[in-house]
Amino acid sequence: MGCAGSKPRVDESGKKLRKPKPWKHTQPLTPAQLKQMRDEFWDTAPHYGGQKEIWDALRAATEADLPLAQTIVDSAGVIVSNSDLTLCYDERGAKYELPKYVLSEPTNLIPVG
Template identity: 40%
Template sequence: MGNCLSAPNESRQPYNDDQQASDEDVALGKNRRLSTSPPQWSPEERMTREEVESKRAEFWETSPAFEGRKEIWEALKAACDAFGNKEFELAQTIVSSAGISLPRGTLADVYDELGNRYRIPNYCLVFPPDSPGRGTSEPSGAPQSTDDSGSKPKPSAEAASAPDSPQGDKITLRIRLSSLKDVKISVRRTDTIATVKQKLGQMEGFDGSKVRIFLTGKILPDSAVISAIKIPKGFLLQAHVPASPS
């Protein structure tokens, strides 16, 4: 079993002993939901937010060189960014879509489907308490939908010019919502993800433009064409649906 141990000392033992699962839990492949409780940590020397962000960037730039799979590192970065921005359901959707197991219920120590282990330092998840610097933090590289600004996404040239041919025939996509409800939606191969989101919203009664759709942990851009994505037959996509304001 691979063991992606590469972070500094504070990342090797991110939590107290009473928060760690037993080796038996890990061996049995148990998976827990992501805890929304942030880890507690303090650097040996006081760090500004800019210094923490620089340290994060250095870690993520070098992480693919560690053991493990590049696509899993990318999914973990997106999940950590979402966690740091308090988008906990989005972080859970990302790791679930990528097949990442959380035996301890934390992003600090996870496994992929092949059994490779990945350890993430605490500074990639939260800022230390009372760290000086700018007042708010914006996780770098956090996945963003192209239509969050309200502008209508433009379909790609392939979708705009594709004729009504066999390539435009309808197919059925299986999508799991963040509520864990599985739905099936009929679309054309020439449809874009923006169209899929719109149809999904119409079917389920929510604003489709706010939905984020994932394939193996990666967010699919609105301009992506179904035929170009090459989704495996019967594959289950993941959709993060933001909670409606109360």
């Protein structure tokens, strides 16, 4: 039983996620080009090391809203080093680095239409 003013313990894996900071790609991208880059990354991500299940959880988290993404990474046991998900670890210490283009859209995305 804790004191009235005590706070619940938050371990390192419980770091609260936040939206990535705005970023700009070296060249303007169309939505189709951005999708292709993302698909290529996720298709090759398991070859960078780590567990496929963690890569799958990270992909699901990047495609979800923040509260659901938080639940996904917490449930998968992902240790979030950078709260924007650019750097994470699994419980075995394997490193997972995510490029900004899988986390959000660039500021210089070319609108369709």
